[in-house]
Amino acid sequence: MTRRQIEDRFGDLGDLYAQTSGGGPWAWNVARGAFLRQLAADVRRPGFSLLIAETTTLTGCAYGYPVPGAAAGGARGLEAYLPGSVRSVAAAGGLFLVSGIIVPARVRKQNQDRAWNLARRLQRRLLTEHDAVLGVTLVERADGATVQALRSWGWRYAEGETLQASLLGPYGVLVLGP
Numbered sequence: 001m002t003r004r005q006i007e008d009r010f011g012d013l014g015d016l017y018a019q020t021s022g023g024g025p026w027a028w029n030v031a032r033g034a035f036l037r038q039l040a041a042d043v044r045r046p047g048f049s050l051l052i053a054e055t056t057t058l059t060g061c062a063y064g065y066p067v068p069g070a071a072a073g074g075a076r077g078l079e080a081y082l083p084g085s086v087r088s089v090a091a092a093g094g095l096f097l098v099s100g101i102i103v104p105a106r107v108r109k110q111n112q113d114r115a116w117n118l119a120r121r122l123q124r125r126l127l128t129e130h131d132a133v134l135g136v137t138l139v140e141r142a143d144g145a146t147v148q149a150l151r152s153w154g155w156r157y158a159e160g161e162t163l164q165a166s167l168l169g170p171y172g173v174l175v176l177g178p
Contacts (some may be wrong), residue, residue, distance in 0.1 A: 001049075001050050001051075001052065001121075002006050003043055005161060006039075006043055006050055006170075009052075009058070010039070010057055012058045013035075013036070013039065013058070013061060013102075014022050014032045014033075014035060014036045015032070015058075016058050016059075016060070016061065016102055017031065017035040017036075018031055018032040018035075018177070020102055020103065020104055020105065022105075023037075024129060027102070028072070035100075039063070042063065042065060042099050043065075043067040044145075046065065046066075046068065047062070047066040047068075048064070048066045048129065049053065049064065049065065049126060049129065050063035051063070051122050051125055051129075051135055053118055053121075053122060056136050057117070058105065059099075059103075060084040060101075060102060060104070060118050060119070060122060061101075061122070062100065062101045062102070062105040062108065062119070062122035062125075062126045063098075063099050063122050063126070064096055064097045064098040064099045064100070064126060064135075065092060065094070065096070065099070066095070066096050066097075066098050066130055066132070067095040067096065067136070068093070069101075070160065073134070074091075078090075078097065078136070078138065081138060081172075081173050082136070082158070082173060083170055083173070085158070086134065086158050086173065086175060087131050087134060089092055089134045092133070094131075094132060094134060095132065095133070095134055095135075095136055096126070096127055096130050096131030096132035096134070096135050096136070097135075097136055097137065097173055098123060098126065098127075098135045098136070098137045098176070100124060101119050101149065101150075101153075102124075103118050103119045107119055108145075108149040108152075109144050116122075117153065118140055118151050119149070120153050120154065123154075123176060127174060127176065128176075133154075133177075134175050134176070134177060135175065135176040135177075136151055136158070136173060136175050137150065137155070137173075137176075138171040138172070138173060138174075139172055139174055140170060140171060140172075141170060141171065141172050147172070147174070150174050151174075153176075154176055155174040155175065155176045156170075156174065156175060156176070157172065157173070157174060157175075158173035158174065158175050
């Protein structure tokens with residue numbers, strides 16, 4: 001989608017996020033607002049891409065942007081979390097930061113390992129369209145549900161086999177090949 005198309009769909013994207021984030025109406029408003037602020041910042045990044053899935057309504061989306069060469073630190077402070085093996089991919093310009101994958105709860109829980117799973121298709125297409133060697137995302141260490149969903153969609157820890165084995169800090173790094 002173009003930036004203009006994304007701006008035209010901001011309300012729908014915010015609603016999708018609120019509906020999939022859980023909680024009650026007050027939590028939806030808070031989550032929706034935070035999501036839209038971050039999305040507005042991400043949209044301005046060079047190479048930003050957002051893919052949507054819809055039937056009669058918006059049902060999912062995935063978005064992110066390429067990490068520019070050696071400037072991995074410009075991508076939400078990513079550099080502090082990247083292990084050496086991922087920094088070399090970033091330096092070569094082959095790293096794509098997946099900022100978010102938003103899908104209904106049933107997609108997170110059912111048929112996660114199937115190639116036709118909506119989240120898997122969205123993330124694969126996002127990386128393929130940008131010729132990314134590697135996708136990367138930061139996940140809060142305390143967010144076990146998100147880690148579990150991402151791992152079921154093919155993401156792996158950047159180094160080691162546990163989130164605790166990755167670098168210290170509030171976030172862990174997960175990576176995905178196209």
